[in-house]
Amino acid sequence: MRDDTDDVMGLIAQRIEDRFQMPLADLRRAVGAAPQANPEATSVVHWHGLLTEAQGALEKAEDALVGVLSTTPGELDDPAMKLAHQVNAAVAVRDGRAMVVNHLLDPNAPGKRGPGAWRGAEPAARRGPALPTTPPALPHTQGVPVRGATR
Structure with missing residues (x-):
């Protein structure tokens, strides 16, 4: 199984x-020296x-689970189930982080195209509402007594 994960990481x-x-090692050093120079590279290296x-x-x-499974034949006991x-959980974390790295590397990923598509977009790139709107009309409250207020 290590060969597959080495391939994925590779x-x-x-x-x-x-x-x-x-090279990745050079990129890590460059980001370490000047993290603000390229925010995208900094984010990719971090993830x-x-x-x-x-x-x-x-x-x-996995090594701990294999160790327990090799010494305990038969049904899995509670410690083995806990390791499983x-x-x-470790697979889910690893896969989630791999998805983040892949998203950061994909220039066509959702949210990366078009003006204002991402929270970090410049305010000038943001568009107004899709439909014309007007401010809501506030009810006329002059003359309505407020409890506890004195005139």
Whole structure:
């Protein structure tokens, strides 16, 4: 199974290197030296670090589960089930972080195209409402006594 995960991690690293036209280690150093120079690179490097961390946690959980399964034949006991759930959770975390990295690398991802498509868009790029609107008419309240107020 490690070969598959190495392939996945390798493919994601290759996509990052292709996108930024430099080796991943050089990109990490560049982002560390000047994080504000390229916010997109900073974000990708940050999430790739989280992905690498999640992959390490998954591998540890898998190793622990394999260790228990190899010594305990038969039905799974509670500790083995707990380890199996930890592996499932680690897979979910790793996959979620991989999706974030893939989203950050995809220039055509939803929310990345068009003016004002993302929260970080410049105010000038934002458009007005789709339908013409007018401010709501407030009810006339002059002469309505307010409880507790004195004149």
